[in-house]
Amino acid sequence: MTPAVKAVGLHVSRGRKKILRGLDFAIEPGRITGLLGPSGSGKTTLMRSIVGVQRLTAGTIEVLGRPAGTPSLRHNVGYVTQAPSVYTDLSVEANVRYFGAMHGATAADTAEAIAAVGLEALVRRKAADLSGGEFSRVSLACALVAHPSLLILDEPTVGLDPVLRAELWERFAALAESGTTLLVSSHVMEEASHCSSLLLLRGGLLLAQLSPEELSERGKSHDLERAFLHIIQETDDAPAHRGVSESQVAS
Template sequence: MQGFGLHISRGRTKILRGLDFTVETGRITGLLGPSGSGKTTLMRAIVGAQKVSEGSLRVLGRPAGERTLRHAIGYMAQAPGVYTDISVEANVRYFAAVYGLGRADAAAAIAAVGLEPFARRRTADLSGGQLSRVSLACALVSHPKLLVLDEPTVGLDPVLRADLWERFAAMAQAGTTLLVSSHVMEEASHCSSLLLLRNGQLLARLTPAELAERGGSTDLEQAFLSIIRTAESGPEPDPAAKAKET
């Protein structure tokens, strides 16, 4: 996946400003940044739900939003996109049917997120963490080449978060490309590479180790804050240029 000079605006408001980035195939890429930095807008553009104002965005070698990409991308939004008046199994089977798939594919997706004991339970009776897993199963059922997850671990307890990241790692090892957004910096350590967003701009593309080194801290949240402060303060003045001025 590649973006070049990517701009997205809503009316007169600029949401994303000139993003250039690459997401590696078969890896977990973390899209990190505070709320309002443009993470969700970028993800919506990748899955074809948001119009690009300027620049280019190619997904799996094709322009974002192209009809042929629909079955190749799985998307899990922040809000659970499931029907609460039917069972877990019925939800996942519905999404399987949309892709022309059957009961076995739905069962495999439910098993992949550890919800087999709750397959017949109505989703309205599930916990918040279990409901998030139903949404994930619906995104997985089409066997996507690219899985886009918008803050999938928000509100989950540490045990559930750890379990999901283990599952994400297994998917990447099997060849799935994952783009996972979060505003929790500690989750950066689970990713192969990171895209750091701030106010609609891409501050850096680096690995967790490079983030720690560049930010001068093994605490990734402090490292990210250091990068933000550096970016906001601007480049150091050139002593030679200042001498010429005087």
């Protein structure tokens, strides 16, 4: 099976600062993969690299079997950034219809995307009059309207209350069941339990790729945050910090 995303020897630097350092991983299609790590670990840079808007210093990324950034991927990849890309003076429906028009979406596609995020009752309301959680869901609907094969979400639950976060994760699970591949970044470790697979980043290094169950086992704790901290300590004490190659740290 062709991975939805495959990175080999991925490096990204800005000036003399190394942002991503030798990442190697593959993401299986039709699953939710969590991209987890503290602020500044390189999560957003990795997502931008996958979308094809980040210049790579070295290495390669393939998305749906094609090089990242290939023009033909524009209709297959949805990207929701931390800053919602929504026009505040337009209604929910008008926003989704506008973004859908770029992909040849129909009125039925617009209605389906709005229903997928639970905003059917607010289709006529201007985005400026929505709550923070509703506003974020409009951005998600704008990405869903094109029926992307890969949906990349940069910390979509930031600022949402626990009820809204739970609802959003239920919708992510439904999308994965329908065949969509999701890559969801977060710095909240409790959200790792909603994912099938996890990429753990710290300081631009991939510490591990594993399931939540494997994280708990390797980190010696059912508390996933404690488990992640254990892996960080384990990595800090590893030979990699005394000259062993970075690729061995992520293995």
